Amino acid sequence: MANRLEAYAHLAGQTLRTGWYAALYRLTSREVSRLGENGGGRIAVTKPTPKSWALIQDVLKLQAQDARNVKDGLYPIPIEDDVSLGNYVEAVRQMFADLPSSNERRAAGRANEAAELPEAQGMPEYYAQNFHFQSGGYLTPESARLYDVQVETLFMGAAGAMRRQAIRPIAEFMHGRDQRGLRLLDVACGSGRFLGQLAQAFPRLVMTGTDLSQAYIDEAARFLEGRKTIALRQANAEALPFEPGGFDIATCVYLYHELPHDVRRRVTASIAQTLKPGGLFVFIDSLQWGDVPEYDGLLEAFPQRFHEPYYLDYLEDSLDGSSGLFAECGLKPEQSFPAFLSKIVVCRKL
Numbered sequence: 001m002a003n004r005l006e007a008y009a010h011l012a013g014q015t016l017r018t019g020w021y022a023a024l025y026r027l028t029s030r031e032v033s034r035l036g037e038n039g040g041g042r043i044a045v046t047k048p049t050p051k052s053w054a055l056i057q058d059v060l061k062l063q064a065q066d067a068r069n070v071k072d073g074l075y076p077i078p079i080e081d082d083v084s085l086g087n088y089v090e091a092v093r094q095m096f097a098d099l100p101s102s103n104e105r106r107a108a109g110r111a112n113e114a115a116e117l118p119e120a121q122g123m124p125e126y127y128a129q130n131f132h133f134q135s136g137g138y139l140t141p142e143s144a145r146l147y148d149v150q151v152e153t154l155f156m157g158a159a160g161a162m163r164r165q166a167i168r169p170i171a172e173f174m175h176g177r178d179q180r181g182l183r184l185l186d187v188a189c190g191s192g193r194f195l196g197q198l199a200q201a202f203p204r205l206v207m208t209g210t211d212l213s214q215a216y217i218d219e220a221a222r223f224l225e226g227r228k229t230i231a232l233r234q235a236n237a238e239a240l241p242f243e244p245g246g247f248d249i250a251t252c253v254y255l256y257h258e259l260p261h262d263v264r265r266r267v268t269a270s271i272a273q274t275l276k277p278g279g280l281f282v283f284i285d286s287l288q289w290g291d292v293p294e295y296d297g298l299l300e301a302f303p304q305r306f307h308e309p310y311y312l313d314y315l316e317d318s319l320d321g322s323s324g325l326f327a328e329c330g331l332k333p334e335q336s337f338p339a340f341l342s343k344i345v346v347c348r349k350l
């Protein structure tokens with residue numbers, strides 16, 4: 001069990017981190033306004049929206065839980081962001097440098113440039129788009145380098161802490177088992193930040209990360225360099241290239257809201273197939289309607305600010321109910337709980 005001092009040190013670090021990302025959020029918002037409010041479009045929200053102070057209080061609650069997890073020895077004080085300061089500063093610089101292009105795309109409602117890239121060859125149509133209006137969609141090394149700074153800025157530095165709340169159910173599953181004998185698959189691992197967190201919590205767990213984007217896999221390889229327990233592989237989550245039942249644990253973070261309805265079904269079936277009977281599936285994605293009713297207005301605004309063509313369908317999709325998508329695919333939901341703007345669903349493979 002880590003000591004109280006470490007937990008306080010972590011909490012202090014996280015609070016500073018939130019201050020930094022809240023400042024970046026304000027600066028990027030101001031720059032977007034200067035370039036033309038919301039790219040010219042108006043955001044119309046009919047559902048309840050929290051006040052800024054309530055959001056900040058909720059970030060602090062998340063951080064307090066994160067610190068308790070450190071105190072309980074669930075994971076060590078996390079190493080976040082890029083360990084190379086030069087890379088990190090460059091990513092922040094590029095995020096600002098890229099704002100005029102993404103804002104111009106937003107103003108024009110144009111999100112199909114990614115489809116013209118050479119990297120889009122052979123990619124599914126639903127995928128080769130400029131999600132968030134970001135340059136390169138998910139296809140280019142530049143996009144992969146910026147991704148984490150953009151996500152942390154959007155969530156005021158809480159993205160890492162939201163992901164970490166999924167470590168507790170994994171630790172409970174692993175309790176009493178030898179981690180060296182278990183295998184974990186992280187589907188759509190992106191730039192590898194969740195795998196990095198898992199490797200800090202479970203240094204001997206054998207893990208595989210897959211993503212459809214070679215550029216994101218390359219970024220994950222750079223970020224996770226030296227982690228010998230982690231293998232990375234480019235693969236479509238709709239048809240995961242592994243023996244059925246080869247994994248004890250599967251995780252999937254922030255993928256489903258970017259998938260069309262029918263693809264979500266194929267991906268779930270494909271994930272379920274990789275798991276052994278009794279295996280664990282841990283899902284993290286955006287809250288859905290009514291999970292935290294006072295946040296519904298934020299969910300309503302999100303696809304108006306960012307190109308997220310499948311988000312509204314995601315909000316309504318029945319995933320974790322007893323007759324929802326997970327259950328349909330043989331993944332029995334056992335727990336579902338919010339972590340700030342995310343929801344975590346824990347299932348067992350039947």
Ligand SMILES: C[S@@+](CC[C@H](N)C(=O)[O-])C[C@H]1O[C@@H](n2cnc3c(N)ncnc32)[C@H](O)[C@@H]1O
Nearest residue numbers: 138188189190211212213216235236237253254
């Ligand atoms: C919002 S990002 C989430 C990345 C990461 N899991 C995280 O925690 O930040 C979505 C990721 O899903 C990947 N993706 C989208 N569709 C996919 C598919 N059909 N198969 C595999 N990966 C996919 C994208 O390339 C991108 O890296």
